Amino acid sequence: MAVDPVVYGASERPPRGDYSRAQTDYTCPQHYAAYTDADHDTWRRLYERQAALVAGRACDVFIRALPSLGPSHHIPRFEQINERLYKATGWEIVGVPGLIPEVPFFTLLANRKFPVTDWIRKPEEFDYIVEPDVFHDLFGHVPLLFNPVFADHMQEYGKGGLKAHGLGACEFLARLYWYTIEFGLIRQEDGLRAFGAGILSSPGELRYAVESPEPRRLPLDIERVMRTRYKIDTFQQTYFVVDSFQELFEKTAPDFAPTYERVREMEEELAANAA
Numbered sequence: 001m002a003v004d005p006v007v008y009g010a011s012e013r014p015p016r017g018d019y020s021r022a023q024t025d026y027t028c029p030q031h032y033a034a035y036t037d038a039d040h041d042t043w044r045r046l047y048e049r050q051a052a053l054v055a056g057r058a059c060d061v062f063i064r065a066l067p068s069l070g071p072s073h074h075i076p077r078f079e080q081i082n083e084r085l086y087k088a089t090g091w092e093i094v095g096v097p098g099l100i101p102e103v104p105f106f107t108l109l110a111n112r113k114f115p116v117t118d119w120i121r122k123p124e125e126f127d128y129i130v131e132p133d134v135f136h137d138l139f140g141h142v143p144l145l146f147n148p149v150f151a152d153h154m155q156e157y158g159k160g161g162l163k164a165h166g167l168g169a170c171e172f173l174a175r176l177y178w179y180t181i182e183f184g185l186i187r188q189e190d191g192l193r194a195f196g197a198g199i200l201s202s203p204g205e206l207r208y209a210v211e212s213p214e215p216r217r218l219p220l221d222i223e224r225v226m227r228t229r230y231k232i233d234t235f236q237q238t239y240f241v242v243d244s245f246q247e248l249f250e251k252t253a254p255d256f257a258p259t260y261e262r263v264r265e266m267e268e269e270l271a272a273n274a275a
């Protein structure tokens, strides 16, 4: 095989994608001929269910860009999305067999390339899947890449990731990704809306994150985000809220090195006190 498969967190299951297809940068062509009629049908049903929920819950930027994914009745071809996406913001999507390691991931983002898993979940996983598949990656992440401010933010995140890797701080930066790009909320004039891909691609969490009285909703505070651990297998207990993508861009612009240091010290103290 060209590259090793990747697993994040503890898991009994081997990663699902076929990493022998990947090149050294972990990308691979979208294997379009491999999709079955059942796969296209899964896409169509996921899309229909989710599109019916976005009004009043997803942010306007997302809703306006969603048609740019193309017709909803079959899995989109990446190169067709790219014709529109590249014109809009200079971003491109590239196929990957599944999760990829930090450095190749950040490198792609820093070059305005967003990795999209090309396989789709099985019908028995219709409601819940742990690993990202093509539905999560395309439906959840790609519409916002049509927005110039968000698109620039994603590139800065990629560059910041390479820097965090050098500082041994990827774990803290990953929490920022989690609470913004995956699970972020935005306050529009007409109310609270979701912009995080993990929310936008989940029918249960889209309603919960925006409407439930249960979770905490805090204004975005970078250091607090970096101190907040997350769970990958339940709805979030805490969401962070921005007023605009410009706010997200500006709050993430300062040098994170001192923040990483403070968070690291705090975690070390906590660990020492627990021992």
Ligand code: PHE
Pocket: 153, 156, 157, 159, 160, 161, 163, 164, 252, 253, 254, 255, 256, 257
């Ligand atoms: N400003 C961050 C740093 O100095 C980099 C970054 C930018 C990270 C945007 C995330 C998003 O490390």
Ligand code: FE
Pocket: 132, 136, 137, 140, 141, 182, 197, 198
């Ligand atoms: Fe994601």
